[in-house]
Amino acid sequence: MSKDEVTIILENLAKLFPNAKCELVYHNLFELLVAVSLSAQTTDKAVNKVTPSLFAKYPNPLRLSLADINDVKEIIKSIGLNYNKSKNIISLSKILVEKYHGEVPHTQEELESLPGVGRKTANVILTEGYHIPRIPVDTHVERVTKRMGITEKTDSVLQVELKLMSLIDEAKWHQAHHLFLFMGRYKCLAKNPHCEDCFYKDKCKYDKKPPK
Ligand code: SF4
Numbered sequence: 001m002s003k004d005e006v007t008i009i010l011e012n013l014a015k016l017f018p019n020a021k022c023e024l025v026y027h028n029l030f031e032l033l034v035a036v037s038l039s040a041q042t043t044d045k046a047v048n049k050v051t052p053s054l055f056a057k058y059p060n061p062l063r064l065s066l067a068d069i070n071d072v073k074e075i076i077k078s079i080g081l082n083y084n085k086s087k088n089i090i091s092l093s094k095i096l097v098e099k100y101h102g103e104v105p106h107t108q109e110e111l112e113s114l115p116g117v118g119r120k121t122a123n124v125i126l127t128e129g130y131h132i133p134r135i136p137v138d139t140h141v142e143r144v145t146k147r148m149g150i151t152e153k154t155d156s157v158l159q160v161e162l163k164l165m166s167l168i169d170e171a172k173w174h175q176a177h178h179l180f181l182f183m184g185r186y187k188c189l190a191k192n193p194h195c196e197d198c199f200y201k202d203k204c205k206y207d208k209k210p211p212k
Helices: 003-016 030-038 046-056 061-065 069-076 084-100 108-112 119-129 139-147 157-167 170-186
Strands: none
Touching: 003 170, 030 046, 030 069, 030 084, 030 119, 046 069, 061 084, 069 084, 108 119, 119 157, 119 170, 139 157, 157 170
């Protein structure tokens, strides 16, 4: 697909989702890092329900690094995987305190060295927290861009990211990430996407969409 075609898709998505933005509630980089870490395999809404209590009790890396894992587990129990997530956010808080003076690091390498932080989470911190342009590829971004034929079905998550970066101007990476994510979250759902009135239905590569 050409850069011009992707630009047109993004223009349509921007009309559809003029307010596409990060839906996790956070007030600083530490809270963003913890919230993104907690968001694996659950929804931002579910994370937003537990983080106010978590951050009220553990407002900074030092406090969270000293937390009792059972207490953290209890606070975040509604979002699933609560043992691993509790362990990871306590461990990463310890590293922030011991290695980074309580600050969240700002390089991909340093971020990915933190427990439970992979490439996608690191990219979210960079683009959302530090305004260093990136295109974090989550399940929504991957599914939508593959269905639209922007990326190939067989592409790895990394290939999707690199392809999108090559097809979209860097200044638009951040917003493109939110637009594809909103499309996947609210319209091009994993099951039963709303194809009937989709602006892209005539060109879409998704083979289960209903007949025109
Ligand atoms: S036509 Fe359906 S599958 Fe294709 S992009 Fe639109 S909502 Fe998604």
